[in-house]
Amino acid sequence: MHPAYSVILFTTASGAGYGLMFWVSLIHIFGAGPDSRWFEFTAMAVSLILVTVGLLASTFHLGHPERAFRAFSQWRSSWLSREGVAAVATYAPSGFLALIWLLGGETAWTAPLALLAAVGAVVTVYCTGMIYASLRTIRQWNLGLVPVVYLGLAAASGAVLLAFFLAAFGQSPIWAAMLSLIGLGGAAALKALYWRRIDADPGRYTVEMALGLSAVSVGAQAGGVRPLDPPHTRPNFVMREMGYQVARKHALKLRQFSLIALFAAPAAAIVLASTFGVAVTALYLLAAVSVGVGAVLERWLFFAEAEHVVTLYYGASRA
Numbered sequence: 001m002h003p004a005y006s007v008i009l010f011t012t013a014s015g016a017g018y019g020l021m022f023w024v025s026l027i028h029i030f031g032a033g034p035d036s037r038w039f040e041f042t043a044m045a046v047s048l049i050l051v052t053v054g055l056l057a058s059t060f061h062l063g064h065p066e067r068a069f070r071a072f073s074q075w076r077s078s079w080l081s082r083e084g085v086a087a088v089a090t091y092a093p094s095g096f097l098a099l100i101w102l103l104g105g106e107t108a109w110t111a112p113l114a115l116l117a118a119v120g121a122v123v124t125v126y127c128t129g130m131i132y133a134s135l136r137t138i139r140q141w142n143l144g145l146v147p148v149v150y151l152g153l154a155a156a157s158g159a160v161l162l163a164f165f166l167a168a169f170g171q172s173p174i175w176a177a178m179l180s181l182i183g184l185g186g187a188a189a190l191k192a193l194y195w196r197r198i199d200a201d202p203g204r205y206t207v208e209m210a211l212g213l214s215a216v217s218v219g220a221q222a223g224g225v226r227p228l229d230p231p232h233t234r235p236n237f238v239m240r241e242m243g244y245q246v247a248r249k250h251a252l253k254l255r256q257f258s259l260i261a262l263f264a265a266p267a268a269a270i271v272l273a274s275t276f277g278v279a280v281t282a283l284y285l286l287a288a289v290s291v292g293v294g295a296v297l298e299r300w301l302f303f304a305e306a307e308h309v310v311t312l313y314y315g316a317s318r319a
Contacts, residue, residue, distance in 0.1 A: 251305055
């Protein structure tokens with residue numbers, strides 16, 4: 001698949017935003033954060049900004065962005081529509097929380113609102129992952145592991161952002177460092193498992209199946225049929241969007257770079273900050289920036305390595 005930068009920005013920014021929203025809501029419920037309304041307001045406001053930037057970026061990939069509102073009507077059958085509904089619904093509790101903290105108030109509603117915001121964040125990220133996991137035409141996406149990876153990466157990036165904001169407000173509790181390291185380690189394990197799974201899957205579809213033939217009817221082994229001419233004489237939308245390919249050796253290098261930027265480098269910065277207690281805010285900021293770079297690389301690969309079954313008609317041997 002052709003990696004659309006607007007969708008990459010959407011999934012990475014909104015994932016980090018919902019992850020931060022989830023952790024901020026939880027620490028408010030359990031009273032684990034600093035006694036500062038400005039900390040809670042700033043963290044929640046940044047999470048809403050990231051979510052909003054991501055959602056707005058997603059509309060740029062539409063042929064008619066002005067019609068994006070129509071997607072909400074298909075929530076019964078479309079994960080994209082469910083994601084939109086969940087995202088809008090999550091704005092209400094998180095927005096009210098940010099407003100309450102901005103005004104310096106503390107009411108009996110803050111804990112229930114925080115719980116609703118945390119649940120809404122999880123549901124929205126899960127729906128985002130299911131948009132891709134529900135597509136049977138792309139074997140690299142049609143896995144139950146995909147939404148789990150989305151949730152894991154959102155939790156890890158959100159935990160690192162939370163640790164940074166805690167450090168920026170003069171606190172660096174050991175539980176924040178441990179939460180970040182556990183989140184990064186878990187997300188790394190999930191991503192490694194995902195790559196192992198797609199590498200071991202040769203694909204269930206063949207050119208013969210795409211052409212409505214069988215190996216028996218054509219007197220050849222499966223995979224022996226090749227189209228003589230392309231379906232189209234000129235490039236078209238399908239070829240541009242679905243026929244993107246990344247060389248295997250380049251994909252492996254990019255996987256290594258994403259693992260370093262997304263997991264290894266942030267973990268090293270967090271360990272240094274928690275061990276020596278020097279330049280803690282700067283190290284956590286470095287970890288957050290590294291996570292962002294690594295997330296973009298990981299998400300670019302997620303799209304670039306995807307093989308749509310329609311490419312069988314254009315000469316691909318497997319999809």
